[in-house]
Structure formats: C-alpha cells, structure tokens
Amino acid sequence: MDQAVIVSARAVGKRYRRDGTAFDALQDVSFSIAPGTFGVLVGRSGSGKTTLLNIIGGLDRPTSGALHAAGRDLAGLSDGELSRYRNEKVGFVFQAFNLANEDSALENVLTPYLFARGRHRDAVERGRASLASVGLSDLADQKAGTLSAGQRQRVAIARAIVRDPVLLLADEPTGNLDAETGSEVIGLLKHLNHEQHMTVIVATHDPELTEAAGFILTLRDGRVAADEAEP
Numbered sequence: 001m002d003q004a005v006i007v008s009a010r011a012v013g014k015r016y017r018r019d020g021t022a023f024d025a026l027q028d029v030s031f032s033i034a035p036g037t038f039g040v041l042v043g044r045s046g047s048g049k050t051t052l053l054n055i056i057g058g059l060d061r062p063t064s065g066a067l068h069a070a071g072r073d074l075a076g077l078s079d080g081e082l083s084r085y086r087n088e089k090v091g092f093v094f095q096a097f098n099l100a101n102e103d104s105a106l107e108n109v110l111t112p113y114l115f116a117r118g119r120h121r122d123a124v125e126r127g128r129a130s131l132a133s134v135g136l137s138d139l140a141d142q143k144a145g146t147l148s149a150g151q152r153q154r155v156a157i158a159r160a161i162v163r164d165p166v167l168l169l170a171d172e173p174t175g176n177l178d179a180e181t182g183s184e185v186i187g188l189l190k191h192l193n194h195e196q197h198m199t200v201i202v203a204t205h206d207p208e209l210t211e212a213a214g215f216i217l218t219l220r221d222g223r224v225a226a227d228e229a230e231p
C-alpha cells in the first residue's frame with residue numbers, strides 16, 4: 001500500500017440478506033485518505049455512513065472489495081487479528097457516548113486496557129493524561145452518569161484516544177449535543193487531528209463538521225455520490 005495512504009477502499013460492498021433478498025448497504029465504494037486527514041462521511045439517513053465507518057474500524061467486514069487501513073489488508077485478517085487491529089489502531093466515538101454510567105470518568109477511559117495484551121503499568125497515568133487532554137482532569141472520579149452530555153462525550157473521546165490510535169472514528173459525535181457543546185467537541189476533534197496528527201473520520205449531518213473537513217465523501221444509497229467518484 002502507498003505510504004501516503006492510511007485508509008484505502010477499493011470497490012467495497014456490503015450486502016445484507018433480508019428475508020432471503022439481497023440488500024446492498026454499500027456498493028462499489030472506492031476512496032483513499034492520507035494520514036493526518038480530517039475526513040467526513042456525509043449522506044442521508046440510511047446511505048451507509050455507519051456501515052462504512054464500522055468496516056474501516058474493523059467492527060464489521062465488507063462482503064466484497066478490499067479495504068486497507070493502517071498498513072493492513074483488513075479482509076485478509078483472522079477474527080483475532082481484526083480485533084487486535086481494532087484495539088490497537090482504532091479509537092471509536094459514538095453519538096450516544098456509550099459509557100458505563102455507574103463507573104467514574106477515569107474507569108471509563110481505562111476500559112480499552114481491559115482488552116489489551118500484556119501488562120500496562122502506566123494505564124492509570126495514561127488515563128489521567130487522556131482526561132487532561134480533553135480538559136476533564138478535575139472530574140476523573142465523578143460517575144459518568146452524573147456528567148453533562150458534553151462532558152460525557154469528552155470522556156468518550158478520552159477513552160478513544162487513551163491507547164494512541166492512528167485512526168479516530170466518530171459516528172455522529174455531535175448528534176446528541178446542543179450547538180455550542182457540539183462546537184466544543186468539534187474543536188477538540190480538530191485539535192487532536194492537528195496536534196497529535198491523528199487521522200480523524202467522522203460520519204455526520206453537522207455542517208460545522210463538514211466545514212472542518214479536508215476530505216468529504218458523500219454517500220447516496222450506498223454508493224459514492226457521482227460528483228465524488230474517482231475517474
């Protein structure tokens with residue numbers, strides 16, 4: 001794979017079977033993204049954004065085509081190798097935060113270490129540093145369920161980056177936030193992209209995120225919209 005490419009999709013397809021009939025959630029999707037890009041996936045509801053993000057992150061597999069990410073051919077990986085890729089190279093942020101509300105902010109941030117191989121003596125230190133980088137040092141010991149929505153999304157971002165992923169993937173990260181809090185989260189994602197050179201890919205309906213993007217992929221009914229297709 002080209003060194004200057006961190007994610008490349010070639011004719012990626014995802015076919016679901018519904019009651020015996022085939023449904024193509026993604027069809028012939030091709031693109032490539034350079035390391036350090038701030039990329040967004042846009043398109044109407046049902047156009048395939050989440051499906052594509054999950055495939056890039058190794059949460060799901062394409063049913064056709066090839067996807068390379070962080071130097072790996074994802075289709076060629078065993079289930080174990082795919083989960084290792086996911087745990088070591090990818091951080092995920094979701095619309096609904098997906099935190100354990102009874103656990104503290106710090107405990108939530110440390111959950112990726114539960115799945116990590118080897119010993120991580122410095123996990124707590126890293127967790128605190130990660131919370132500091134999203135501006136939440138003071139709230140490390142507070143239960144996640146008692147935090148504001150914006151603070152919860154910051155905790156989720158701290159959790160996503162605690163193991164220094166090369167890819168940060170976010171599925172509608174501002175979808176449950178008011179405009180101002182959403183802007184703060186966008187600022188934080190931009191900062192991580194600039195300062196830590198993390199490649200960020202966000203599925204979104206939020207025009208403010210689209211403005212921040214160096215790469216925009218528009219999906220329409222599972223295909224790359226015509227004006228975006230590569231020649």
Ligand SMILES: Nc1ncnc2c1ncn2[C@@H]1O[C@H](COP(=O)(O)OP(=O)(O)OP(=O)(O)O)[C@@H](O)[C@H]1O
Binds near residue numbers: 045048
């Ligand atoms: N497990 C599944 N089985 C069958 N169909 C599925 C499955 N997952 C997704 N789909 C279908 O694939 C299409 C794309 O879904 P996807 O969730 O990727 O859309 P999206 O662009 O993220 O939409 P939204 O903006 O509403 O989040 C939809 O028609 C959806 O119903």
Ligand SMILES: [Mg+2]
Binds near residue numbers: 049
């Ligand atoms: Mg979605």
